[in-house]
Amino acid sequence: MNRSSAPPAGAAGDDDLGTFLTAFNRLAELASNHVHEYRAGTREPLVPLLEEHLGVDPCSLPVLTEILSPFRAADADVALEHVIATHGGGTLIGIGGGDQRWHSGLSEILQSAGHYGQFPVGPVDYHTVPVGPDAERACVSFGLHLFMFDDGTHGPRPVAVLQRAAKPNYGGMPQLEVIAPADGLAAAVLAEVREAMNARSVLRGQVVTFAASQFEPGTGGVTFVRRPDVGAADVVLPAGLLGRVERHVLGIARHRAALVAAGQHLKRGVLLYGPPGTGKTHTVRYLVGAAQDATVILLSGMSLQLVSQAADTARALQPAIVVLEDCDLVAEERSHRTSSPLLFEVLDALDGLAPDADVVFLLTTNRADILEPALAQRPGRVDLAVEIPLPDAEARRALLTLYAGDLPFSAAVLDEVATTAAGTTASFVKELVRRAVLRAVERGEPVAVGDEDLRISVAEMMADGGALTRVLLGGAPEGPAASSTAGGGGFGWTAVPGLAPS
Structure with missing residues (x-):
């Protein structure tokens, strides 16, 4: 470039300044127009x-x-x-x-x-x-x-x-x-x-879950759930066990007026414990379905952190049930090395209810042995702890009948399979029936499912190679012989540290 043709020093800076002043003047005009519109009433003050x-x-x-x-x-x-x-x-x-x-x-x-x-x-x-x-x-x-x-x-x-x-x-x-x-x-x-x-609460008499927000735990939303339709005949438990739980959860609500008149408290905590797949959640579904006039708040997983908000809502909308599934996730026993802040919220929620509050805290856990003793034993927090045990042969036979429905299995094969499936759970039995039907469907004959399909399915699921499957479905891993003593031999109470049978 010829030096004589170069722009004078500072010319580029002058151009930038001019551009800035033009933009600033335009901004001032817009602000003036805004004030004019405001004062003229086009934007009502x-x-x-x-x-x-x-x-x-x-x-x-x-x-x-x-x-x-x-x-x-x-x-x-x-x-x-x-x-x-x-x-x-x-x-x-x-x-x-x-x-x-x-x-x-x-x-x-x-x-x-x-x-x-x-x-x-x-x-x-x-x-x-x-x-x-x-x-x-x-x-x-x-x-x-x-x-x-x-x-x-x-x-x-x-x-x-x-x-x-x-x-x-x-x-x-x-x-x-x-x-x-x-x-x-x-x-x-x-x-x-x-x-x-x-x-006039939209939550009253409904079954809901609370969800935590990704931004802040206490600012989530509500999901409405259809009230389960589970009959007492669909709950296979040891004789008298369902009635005992139902009397504590639902019976107190039915007789609330008489109990209060007699000076008795209404708030209560119920703990259902036992191996996975034995029917704890199924029992909860029955109780929730039967409590037609109760507001039910279901908390599980990450939503367990919302127990304080759930307790406040339950107190305001009683009669109410607060369900804490797998409560061992937040209520593990404290030690000098571990402590759960959520446990304190659970305890505060239970203790903070007035004696005449018709509110049930219904807790489930697979690990009663690690629960905080103060939560499991102290009256006024949890006053009924009930084991939901592995089903014995009679219960497994009843479960097979329930899940088989109208499928054409003979009574003899149902008795045989109930004995073979010792040490397994209700979840295992339900999956067993599905496997048998699947075998028939794969043959192209879904209506032709028969005894042999059930025999082969139970043999496959009980085989040593299916040990992991049994564990995933709540059963014992050792196999039929060892499993026969793992809880399928009766309905006696299992000794659990810190818990007395109801």
Whole structure:
């Protein structure tokens, strides 16, 4: 390049500066237009609207906030709708301002709206949540309710309630924020909403599971489960065992009034323990199905960490059952080397219930030997511990009959197979029948399943090569001879450290 043709020093910098100033001027124009639109009314300002409703400057009022359980956000929506309708109806408006709304409390929103027009009136935000196994509800996720509320002392007076859903990715919990121009009025509104939440809860009488959020454990969702339909005849247990458990779980609920009148407590804990596959979960399914008027909360796996929230919900919606499956995952015996924080939550939940709370904690475990003794023995925590043992020959015969249904197996082969399958579990028997049917299906003759299919299937599953299969299905690994003494010889109680038979 010829030196004489090069741009003068600083020319490139001048171009950059010019570009920046042009962009800055454009930004200033947009800001000016925004303020003009706001003042001209094309974006309705929030503060004047609230001031007209409340009769005072809303920025001068204190805000009373109620943090809600993330599992009861739908209850809050239902309750607030009911309270507003009861007091004559109201107006629901939205608030604009983008995601910044989720990071700001109502007081901050009002201050910013009053000084800068940052949060104008906008559309109401909704989100859909389940309220039953086959039902959903569009709930307000961000909206401001303006209505008149009569607390019974001074007649109807204006209030405003900001309703917001959980935003776990923003660190937010569902909440209600109330402002009112009179002392005590906001508290009265929230008290009536809480009462309506319990009376009209979408969870009441339902079977639900709680799920933890990936962002924060306590901000997950609710899944509704169809109530199981399991009859007593479908539960094969030692004689009298199901009745004993049922009397403690369901009988106390049936006679709650008489028991309370006699000064007896209603809260109770029941522990079902025994080898895998013996029918603990199946027994729980029967009890849940039979407790038609109870609210049931099922916790297992990662959701066990939500036991405190489950206990609070059960207390509010009693009669209730809280099921903790495989509770040994959180309630292992403490030592100087190990300690489970979740165990403390379980103990606190059990201890925190009032004596007259009709709430059952129903726990299952495959490892009763490692359970914390304080959880297993102390009355008022778990007051009934019941072993669900390996089935004996009579029980295995009953299980074969149950799972075979109308399949054409002879009585003789059912007796033979029940003896051969010593030391196995209900899960093993159920799989055994399926294997027999599969053999017939592979021949192209599903209706021709017969005794030989059942004999061959049990021989394969009991063979030494199938030891792992037996273990996976809850059976003993040693084989038929050794297994005959592993628990299939009777219904006696197995001695477990820290547990006394019921």
